[in-house]
Amino acid sequence: MDTSELIHRLQLLQRRLCEMAGDLGNLTDPEIVAVSQEADRLIIQLQRLRKEEAEGRKGPESTVSLLTASQTAEEARQQSGTLFMKNS
Known part of the structure; x- marks a missing residue:
């Protein structure tokens, strides 16, 4: 399953x-x-797919943190395009 399919399924689950x-x-x-x-x-x-994609672009010796404690959600989203779902 590719990234866009996962995001779509997550959005459906969020609504549900x-x-x-x-x-x-x-x-x-x-x-x-x-x-x-x-x-x-x-x-x-x-997250695993995104990490694999990032490692593929930068080489196996570098690892990418999808979200660190010191980052705000906005910073992390801008950095990696990570999906954040807000429940209102």
Whole structure:
């Protein structure tokens, strides 16, 4: 699965989670937890793909941190084009 497909699936899951949270009202509901875990797996897969792409461009000896503690979300997104989903 390529990056754009992963991002699309994550966006669908985000919408689904928001709808479920509104309907069920309990973020620890087993259905919400299952969808959230699926989103987590996709996020990890996307991060791995992006890391592999970055290493392929820069060589195997360099590693890229997708998000460091000292970076703001905006800085990280600008640096690597990482997807951030905001839940309002």
